Amino acid sequence: MSNENINLPFGASEILNAISDGVIVIDENYKIVYANKRFLDDAGASPSEVIGFHCYTVTHFRDEPCDPLLESCSVEEVIKKGKTVKVIHGHYGSQKKEIAVEINSSPFYDASTGKKYAVEVLRCLGNGSNAHLKFNLSQRLSEVGLLAEGVAHEINNPLNNILASIDMIKMCADSGGLTGNTGIANVMKEGGCDIKKYFDLMKQEIERCKDITKKLLILSSPVSNSSDIVNVNNSLEESLTLLFFTANKKNIMIKKNLAANIPLISFSEAGLRQVLLNIGLNAIQAVDENSGIVYFITKKIKEYIYIIIIDNGQGIAQEDIKRIFDPFFSKSKNSVGTGLGLSISMSIIKSLGGSIEVRSKKDVGTKFIIKVPVKRNFSEDKS
Secondary structure, eight states: OOOSOOOOSTTHHHHHHHSSSEEEEEETTSBEEEEOHHHHHHHTOOGGGTTTSBHHHHHHOOSSOOOTTTSOOHIIIIITTOOOEEEEEEEEOTTSOEEEEEEEEEEEEETTTTEEEEEEEEEEEESHHHHHHHHHHHHHHHHHHHHHHHHHHHHHHHHHHHHHHHHHHHHHHHTTTTSHHHHHHHHTSSSSSOOHHHHHHHHHHHHHHHHHHHHHHHHHSOOOSOOEEEOHHHHHHHHHHHHHHHHHHTTOEEEEEEOTTOOOEEEOHHHHHHHHHHHHHHHHHHSOTTTOEEEEEEEEETTEEEEEEEEOSSOOOHHHHTTTTSTTOOOOTTOOSOSOHHHHHHHHHHHTTOEEEEEEETTTEEEEEEEEEOOOOSOGGGO
């Protein structure tokens, strides 16, 4: 086994050692054949401890390759399939603690030898609270990406109505109905070339667009321990309007049963909506098209509000339930997320005094139970 970096073109090694991100090159046998100085520093290892060793041994402390069903693997995705991949992984650094790294991996073909490689550029996101904020951002971008097509379609409809209204007003103007002050007064009345209804329609559709963007902006608000006065049913209803776009595309039915006696609570509005959106999206992805059903239920039991999300999907294996809240854990082959959603959701709810429970049965479905504490440290009259 060679423990020296592969030979690079003149000056390339100096350039790669000067950049602030880690760089490694992996061959078809999962072995690291090159590592720059930053990668070695982050790993707390010398070249002889990295070069020639398997990537999963160096970065994950494993004895076998990562399961491609659980994590995006450079050898599987980049070398074998020729894809370019951008993911977030958990790697073990110099302190032997798991840290988050953003990996950009691209294929490289050496024409002189006929060998294929994966070139990975690794940016350390760190650990602790700073890393959690970056995890949160990555997960939110993933969720917005999943919703983007449906939201674009929903905004496109009112925009078409606004455009049609402008065309009708233009036709009124071209016909001479808007000439002079008297003409304007007449067309603003009922009957004839009535442009008032077109102005009203445009205002209504603009308000509709504003409402959609407002919901997305709340999702992008920073999550903190500082509390807002939150109407849980209202937050759920508005989160559902975003989820409807994705569900309708797949002919998935969303049903809801929201209790009327839900009190206002002191909680993070952005945090709660992010949790609802993440678990709701997971449920929609878990069910079959055309026959899938996702239920959203709220109820108050003692000093807690329960938000229950049930799907009739394939369920979660019992051995996996205890792992689904681990960072980067995912069983979905087609997942486009970061694998951080449930981990972040649990972190948000627990930081605000709540909890999340999961019950699942294979081929029957899954139930998520979110418990949120009722904290009346404010006057409900102020709402």
